[in-house]
Amino acid sequence: MESEPLVVELPDPIGATVRLPGLGGAVEGELVAVEIRPNGECWIRVKAEMWRRWRTQLRVGAASVEGIGPATTEIWAPSFAVSVDSERGPEVARIVKTARATA
16 A cells, blocks of 8 residues: 655745746746655645636537636646755755655
8 A cells, every 4th residue: 555645835935946847947936835755756836927728618518718827826846846045945955854754
């Protein structure tokens, strides 16, 4: 039986940058949670402003309207793709170390 991942929610979000895959650039946001998976991997949840696809349909059978617009969304990223503000880096390292010890 596989155990559940351990998720540590941060009460005080920390400024973070997520590097997107390939040539996708980077997104600025706030680190809000750390997840330690049973296999030892560490994933980070970041809340960020980014473009998001939306769709609406007013009546059943009617054509839907689609578009994109700015929205706040939460994304999970592997820890190697996330960097935090330099002054709070040791705090994040401590949180991850403590979470790994209890996982």
